[in-house]
Amino acid sequence: MHNEMMSDKFHEECGVFGIIGHEKSAELTYYGLYALQHRGQESAGIVTVDGRKLYQHKGMGLVSEVFNEEILKTLVGNAAIGHVRYSTTGDSSVANAQPLTFGFQRGNMALAHNGNLTNAYQIHGRLERQGSIFQTTSDTEVVAHLIAKSGMPTIEENMRESLSVIKGAYAILILTDDKLVAVRDPHGLRPLALGQFEGAYVVASETCAFDAIGASYVRDVEPGEMIIIDKNGLRSQKFAHASKTSFCTFEYIYFARPDSDIDGFNxxxxxxxxxxxxxxxxxxxxxxxxxxxxxxxxxxxxxxxxxxxxxxxxxxxxxxxxxxxxxxxxxxxxxxxxxxxxxxxxxxxxxxxxxxxxxxxxxxxxxxxxxxxxxxxxxxxxxxxxxxxxxxxxxxxxxxxxxxxxxxxxxxxxxxxxxxxxxxxxxxxxxxxxxxxxxxxxxxxxxCNACFTGTYPTEIYESLEKHMLER
Known part of the structure; x- marks a missing residue:
């Protein structure tokens, strides 16, 4: 599907950006995504929330092509998450453009994900057999279904239960009616950093997005950490401990922007x-x-x-x-x-x-x-x-x-x-x-040097294919 169209370089799958506690959340997310454009040029999307309702816009193309001032004015609310995408799992269509949005019993939820779930195919099949109906071919939707099925009372507990099932690499941002949740996989395979801007908290794949809006870098999200930010401030919990971290060397060699700092290295x-x-x-x-x-x-x-x-x-x-x-x-x-x-x-x-x-x-x-x-x-x-x-x-x-x-x-x-x-x-x-x-x-x-050595930090499932959910 993509192989015949790719240039002779690897492509990073995605970039994510989130902010909570700022009246100009959509505009700031736009500038944050613009700084992360190198991480994905296929589609872009922003979802905002005003406490009751989600507002979204996404489309195929570059950030500057998908958004304009008029569109940004329609994205109201003081919290937002955004996404730029180059597809790996799931095909090239606006249906797979992120953030993905869902309404379920306990309110609204939007998800943005950078990474790849190595057991998505298995979970997807199991959920379908249990009656789940999927709208996209993206592995990110698997996470949303797991959260929706979890009967725990809070989003954090739902997340913890869902994260105990998924394997692979992920930096995930979740926006609910009143919270922004950020999680990073236990191995730290995909980068994610925390910052602050004018009293608001920001989270992004790379620190260059903080520089773009004038935010200050606070720290990296730790492998296996979940950060929950709401009107009461920020709290953190560890949902998993890996035997060892596995930061991606290719982020430094090729993907990331030279002005970004990732896990303590410029x-x-x-x-x-x-x-x-x-x-x-x-x-x-x-x-x-x-x-x-x-x-x-x-x-x-x-x-x-x-x-x-x-x-x-x-x-x-x-x-x-x-x-x-x-x-x-x-x-x-x-x-x-x-x-x-x-x-x-x-x-x-x-x-x-x-x-x-x-x-x-x-x-x-x-x-x-x-x-x-x-x-x-x-x-x-x-x-x-x-x-x-x-x-x-x-x-x-x-x-x-x-x-x-x-x-x-x-x-x-x-x-x-x-x-x-x-x-x-x-x-x-x-x-x-x-x-x-x-x-x-x-x-x-x-x-993680798996692309050089063939030694992978997590289990790779036999049925995993490059476009595992495409049929």
């Missing part, structure tokens, strides 16, 4: 450190270092500083071209890279170029960029990757390809180099990558 600083470590591990004789914009710029600067090879802007990104994943064919996707990126001839002509990128997924984009640099006159192109080879699929809310589509799953580094056409190809080792976070004990650390 994204730009980590990327720059990965570049320095790449230089230590793989020094190359060259005349210029360039990075693939935007996610690899920080690593390229780190590599250049460490080697004293000049850093230059050798690739320019056209920011007004639609994302390459909207182009259906392989041929168009490869052509689309040229629409999106152009080489700066004066920078690379007659030069030995070190090209820094954060990852190689299928290899099609890397191949086209190397070709583009040669066409612009580069005499040598050395491709260096600031992460290990991606060999396995992710089941935690990142739209990776099926394993057989990952070039490193069945090709050696030498074979990948030959396919891409680079003069040399070097990956950062897992050990060096983890050392950027201060890890010294490879057997005992707090990060």
């Amino acid at each position: 994204v730009h600083s980590i990327r720059k450190k990965l570049g320095k470590l790449l230089a230590e591990e793989h020094p190359v004789e060259a005349d210029v270092v360039i990075g693939v914009p935007d996610s690899s710029i920080s690593a390229a600067i780190g590599y250049a500083e460490e080697t004293a090879i000049p850093y230059e802007i050798g690739l320019i990104k056209n920011r007004y071209v639609g994302r390459t994943f909207i182009q259906p064919s392989q041929e168009l996707r490869e052509r689309g890279v040229k629409l999106k990126l152009s080489a700066v001839r004066k920078v690379v002509e007659g030069k030995r170029v070190v090209l820094i990128d954060d990852s190689i997924v299928r290899g099609t984009t890397s191949k086209r960029i190397v070709q583009m640099l040669r066409e612009a006159g580069a005499t040598e192109v050395h491709l260096l990757i600031s992460s290990p080879p991606v060999k396995d699929a992710c089941y935690y809310g990142i739209d990776t390809s099926a394993r057989e589509e990952l070039i490193a799953a069945d090709k050696t580094v030498k074979e990948i180099q030959e396919y891409i056409g680079a003069d040399s190809l070097h990956y950062l080792s897992e050990e060096k990558m983890l050392s950027a976070f201060g890890v010294t004990d490879m057997a005992n650390h707090k990060f």
Whole structure:
């Protein structure tokens, strides 16, 4: 469904934003989502509440395309949650756009979810057999049905009971008539942070959303923590304890914005450190270092500083071209890279170029960029990757390809180099990558590297498919 349309990069599934206690909740959520746009470009939605009624608007496209001033005026209330989406589970339609809203016996509820539930397929089947009727193919709806079925007296108790059933990765925001609830999975696989703004509380996937509205960062939501915010203030409870946390290294390598801080680490600083470590591990004789914009710029600067090879802007990104994943064919996707990126001839002509990128997924984009640099006159192109080879699929809310589509799953580094056409190809080792976070004990650390190692922090069910609820 999506595989033929995706560009040659992983895609984060979603970004979430919530606020309670501010009269301009819809407007602030709009700006928060705008800052999280990189986490999903397929659909956007906002739900507000005024204590009695939910107000919602969602649609396909970018935040700026889905909302305007007139629409935001209709979203009244002092609490809101918002969502930007790139679908993994569930198909591409406005029905699956979030937040999802529900009315049931105990009032109204809206849900926004970043992540992927690895046992959603099993729960979905069980709930259907018990009489549940599903409106969407999104795994998020499974959570809503579990909450609705729970007979506990409070939303917190309903949530606790539901969360004891679901497995996988999740950062979930729930808006009720009088509360905002934020939960993060026990492993901390998906990020979630808490902030404050003018007496209101805000929650977001990344701290860059706080910066966008002028909110102050308070702390990260802890793995296995549920935060409940209402007119009485904030209270917190632990609903689960994992044997170990498993923060996603790919958030730092590629997904998150460089100005975000996640679980105590600044994204730009980590990327720059990965570049320095790449230089230590793989020094190359060259005349210029360039990075693939935007996610690899920080690593390229780190590599250049460490080697004293000049850093230059050798690739320019056209920011007004639609994302390459909207182009259906392989041929168009490869052509689309040229629409999106152009080489700066004066920078690379007659030069030995070190090209820094954060990852190689299928290899099609890397191949086209190397070709583009040669066409612009580069005499040598050395491709260096600031992460290990991606060999396995992710089941935690990142739209990776099926394993057989990952070039490193069945090709050696030498074979990948030959396919891409680079003069040399070097990956950062897992050990060096983890050392950027201060890890010294490879057997005992707090990060998820499943896409590099195939070792998953949670059980992966045999019947789990990439689009598990699609029929």
